[in-house]
Amino acid sequence: MxxxxxxxxxxxxxxxxGITAARFGTRxxxxxxxxxxxxxxxxxxxxxxxxxxxxxxxxxxxxxxVVAIPDRNLLVxxxxxxxxxxxIGHITxxx
Numbered sequence: 142m143x144x145x146x147x148x149x150x151x152x153x154x155x156x157x158x159g160i161t162a163a164r165f166g167t168r169x170x171x172x173x174x175x176x177x178x179x180x181x182x183x184x185x186x187x188x189x190x191x192x193x194x195x196x197x198x199x200x201x202x203x204x205x206x207v208v209a210i211p212d213r214n215l216l217v218x219x220x221x222x223x224x225x226x227x228x229i230g231h232i233t234x235x236x
Contacts, residue, residue, distance in 0.1 A: 159218075162186065163209035165232040170195070174204035174218055181207060181218055181229070201225035 155175040162171045171184045171192070179202050183195040201220025204227070208217045211232075218227040 158204060159206040161207050161209050163211045165209075165211050165214060170209075170232060172207050172209060172216060174200060174207045176203050176205065176221075179204060179220070181216070181227075183232075198227075198229060200227040 154177075156177045157173050158176040159174045160171065162169065164170075167187075168185055169187045169189075171186045173182045173184075174180070175182070179200050180197045181200055181204065182197050185193040185195050200218040201223035202225075203220050203222030204218045205221045206219045208219075209215075209232075210217065214230055214232055216229040216232055218229070219225075220227065
């Protein structure tokens with residue numbers, strides 16, 4: 142089955158629950174969490190006319206919100222179904 146439960150795509154797609162953006166180092170990033178897929182998608186949006194996909198990372202089950210903490214080089218994702226926090230560091234090394 143993999144990371145994303147595709148059998149539910151026809152109902153609501155990936156069901157993005159939270160989006161945030163922040164500058165890490167000299168780059169601007171956008172982060173979107175998928176409740177159904179239990180992942181965070183990371184995009185480099187330094188050039189907003191040409192965003193670049195960076196990577197997808199797993200989170201706890203059913204992520205609902207995402208908070209960027211650039212001063213600490215961290216991203217925090219709160220997951221409702223698993224009741225967990227996923228803390229992701231080294232954002233500037235994501236590329």
